Amino acid sequence: MNKLVMNFLVTEGYVEAAEKFRMESGTEPDIDLATISDRMAVKKAVQCGNVEDAIEKVNDLNPEILDTNPQLFFHLQQQRLIELIRNGKIEEALEFAQEELAPRGEENQTFLEELERTVSLLAFEDVSNCPLGELLDISQRLKTASEVNAAILTSQSHEKDPKLPSLLKMLIWAQNQLDEKAAYPRINNLSNATLEDPTV
Amino acid sequence: MNSSNTNNGQSNNGKSSRLVGINRDLGLYFLELARLRSSAAPTEMEEDEEEAPKELNTINSSGGFLVVAPDKLSVKYTTVNLHGHDVGVVQANKPAPVKCLLYYFEIYVKDAGAKGQIAIGFTNEGFKMRRQPGWEVNSCGYHGDDGLLYRGQGKGDAFGPTYTTGDTVGGGINYASQEFFFTKNGVLVGTVCKEKEMKGRLFPTIAVHSQNEEYAYLLVHVNFGQKKFAFDLKATQERLKRQMTIEKISLPPNISYGLVRSYLLHYGYEDTLSSFDLASKSTIPPVYIAQENGFDEQDIGYALNQRKILRQLIRNGEIDAAISKLRDWYPQIVQVGALEEAVKYGRIELAKFFRLAGFYDLVQDCAALLAYEHPQESCVGYLLEESQRDLVADTVNAMILSTNPNTQDMEGCLQSYLERLLRQLTACCLERRSANGEQGEAFLLRRVLNS
Numbered sequence: 001m002n003k004l005v006m007n008f009l010v011t012e013g014y015v016e017a018a019e020k021f022r023m024e025s026g027t028e029p030d031i032d033l034a035t036i037s038d039r040m041a042v043k044k045a046v047q048c049g050n051v052e053d054a055i056e057k058v059n060d061l062n063p064e065i066l067d068t069n070p071q072l073f074f075h076l077q078q079q080r081l082i083e084l085i086r087n088g089k090i091e092e093a094l095e096f097a098q099e100e101l102a103p104r105g106e107e108n109q110t111f112l113e114e115l116e117r118t119v120s121l122l123a124f125e126d127v128s129n130c131p132l133g134e135l136l137d138i139s140q141r142l143k144t145a146s147e148v149n150a151a152i153l154t155s156q157s158h159e160k161d162p163k164l165p166s167l168l169k170m171l172i173w174a175q176n177q178l179d180e181k182a183a184y185p186r187i188n189n190l191s192n193a194t195l196e197d198p199t200v
Numbered sequence: 201m202n203s204s205n206t207n208n209g210q211s212n213n214g215k216s217s218r219l220v221g222i223n224r225d226l227g228l229y230f231l232e233l234a235r236l237r238s239s240a241a242p243t244e245m246e247e248d249e250e251e252a253p254k255e256l257n258t259i260n261s262s263g264g265f266l267v268v269a270p271d272k273l274s275v276k277y278t279t280v281n282l283h284g285h286d287v288g289v290v291q292a293n294k295p296a297p298v299k300c301l302l303y304y305f306e307i308y309v310k311d312a313g314a315k316g317q318i319a320i321g322f323t324n325e326g327f328k329m330r331r332q333p334g335w336e337v338n339s340c341g342y343h344g345d346d347g348l349l350y351r352g353q354g355k356g357d358a359f360g361p362t363y364t365t366g367d368t369v370g371g372g373i374n375y376a377s378q379e380f381f382f383t384k385n386g387v388l389v390g391t392v393c394k395e396k397e398m399k400g401r402l403f404p405t406i407a408v409h410s411q412n413e414e415y416a417y418l419l420v421h422v423n424f425g426q427k428k429f430a431f432d433l434k435a436t437q438e439r440l441k442r443q444m445t446i447e448k449i450s451l452p453p454n455i456s457y458g459l460v461r462s463y464l465l466h467y468g469y470e471d472t473l474s475s476f477d478l479a480s481k482s483t484i485p486p487v488y489i490a491q492e493n494g495f496d497e498q499d500i501g502y503a504l505n506q507r508k509i510l511r512q513l514i515r516n517g518e519i520d521a522a523i524s525k526l527r528d529w530y531p532q533i534v535q536v537g538a539l540e541e542a543v544k545y546g547r548i549e550l551a552k553f554f555r556l557a558g559f560y561d562l563v564q565d566c567a568a569l570l571a572y573e574h575p576q577e578s579c580v581g582y583l584l585e586e587s588q589r590d591l592v593a594d595t596v597n598a599m600i601l602s603t604n605p606n607t608q609d610m611e612g613c614l615q616s617y618l619e620r621l622l623r624q625l626t627a628c629c630l631e632r633r634s635a636n637g638e639q640g641e642a643f644l645l646r647r648v649l650n651s
């Protein structure tokens with residue numbers, strides 16, 4: 001049980017909590033805790049829009065991650081372009097798009113489409129209210145951040161998702177399956193785990 | 201070199217027509233063909249209109265070195281005394297279908313010769329038919345002679361056992377997880393991540409080769425699903441489908457977060473909790489816990505700090521200090537806790553505590569603990585000590601929780617929400633199994649954690 005909790009803390013990147021939990025419960029984490037801090041630093045950098053910083057950090061961590069993951073690298077560069085546009089650095093953005101992103105777009109059709117979509121942000125006067133505004137939304141950063149996070153975890157041969165949520169999903173599924181066969185005390189509210197008697 | 205190979209190929213193609221004719225009556229042969237054609241495609245798929253591979257490609261194969269029998273399901277390596285790179289390669293007539301959960305095919309090594317090398321794998325359309333799958337980029341192959349897995353990186357990776365005459369080997373693509381997988385004699389050998397670059401259509405591919413053999417005789421049969429697979433594909437598909445259904449279930453937001461938090465509260469891991477709370481405030485976006493949860497947490501947050509201190513003392517083996525703290529804070533528990541004396545002065549005395557209804561189990565645990573905390577009195581010794589301390593710490597924790605006047609049920613003191621959920625999961629799985637006539641898998645947390 002402690003292991004399950006530790007797995008959650010580690011995968012979600014609660015490094016200090018994981019450290020405390022190791023001391024308080026004696027549970028050994030399944031990954032070197034120091035690597036979590038590095039991973040979280042990368043994630044945070046993307047979340048705050050410091051993509052350049054993030055790329056540098058990933059390469060410090062393990063240069064193979066970006067080499068073997070062109071899609072991730074493209075998404076990071078794309079995010080960088082978005083940040084430039086957000087900050088109104090139009091010329092710089094254009095230059096960056098031409099020099100760094102365009103060659104990648106030539107290699108890959110999907111990349112090209114995404115690049116075109118991003119660059120068309122430049123055509124709008126008021127970017128936050130344009131149909132492509134979602135690219136500027138915080139959720140785009142979070143998406144990129146979690147992609148990097150997952151890639152780093154995979155590179156450390158660790159699963160990219162904690163086990164707890166899938167166990168909860170399994171419970172919902174198992175209960176649904178059982179519903180067809182029998183009436184039994186059911187847990188309907190996961191957050192307080194109360195057994196409810198079957199309605200007869 | 202090339203032209204001589206082509207010549208070679210032609211002459212061998214001439215021989216190959218005899219290969220099938222040898223042991224077969226022509227009528228039976230056609231009958232079998234008809235049966236094969238009418239049988240189901242390799243994988244059962246809904247809404248699948250893609251054509252699956254049914255036979256080997258006889259046109260684009262390295263004809264110089266191998267012969268595909270007219271049934272297009274057998275490959276024979278024919279040439280003698282050739283070089284290491286004279287590999288006979290053949291692809292399926294169609295690429296593996298992609299609009300399905302997974303694709304799978306098998307080969308049966310009828311005869312690997314004395315030094316035969318066989319490889320199974322997947323290659324892309326423009327693959328060089330002189331190369332083993334895995335030797336080139338955009339290909340992947342499990343090689344029989346060394347058991348290594350090649351992925352176009354010049355060297356193989358340790359993967360599985362070798363295979364030779366008499367073995368059935370399978371190769372598959374799992375589209376859901378984007379992995380290749382290989383099997384030997386019906387058992388999964390392993391999976392390997394499908395490189396993102398390996399886009400485009402992938403062809404089931406086999407390669408045969410033999411070196412320095414006087415007369416090479418290699419014979420490999422291919423099974424694109426016409427015959428029953430040695431590997432239980434159905435079970436794998438079922439599992440995959442189930443897994444995907446489960447993955448699609450949506451959970452209330454932050455439910456895992458809330459459960460972990462309540463677990464920490466329940467067991468009095470106060471320091472962890474405060475780090476956890478601090479960290480979750482600074483995440484982007486911050487985690488909000490639904491208000492209704494706060495209500496419940498008042499109960500499990502009861503006496504958090506005291507429980508934390510006691511757990512620490514017990515884990516460090518400072519039982520005396522723990523007991524004196526307990527005496528100060530919870531005299532009603534220490535009545536029971538006076539057990540310690542009982543252990544020392546005579547176990548008979550314990551019996552009367554056992555009669556205290558409701559505390560029976562707890563006291564029993566305590567007794568066990570106390571016994572083990574004094575190694576000189578314990579027959580089990582140090583080995584159990586650590587886990588035993590945890591057990592005692594949990595028990596004391598539960599006892600303190602039970603002194604909360606708001607507590608309604610004793611059961612709740614022993615288990616966090618998280619544990620209750622997992623027990624329910626275990627129970628549901630067992631119940632479901634018994635409903636299915638005791639068939640099916642049980643849920644084992646240990647297995648999930650170690651996978």
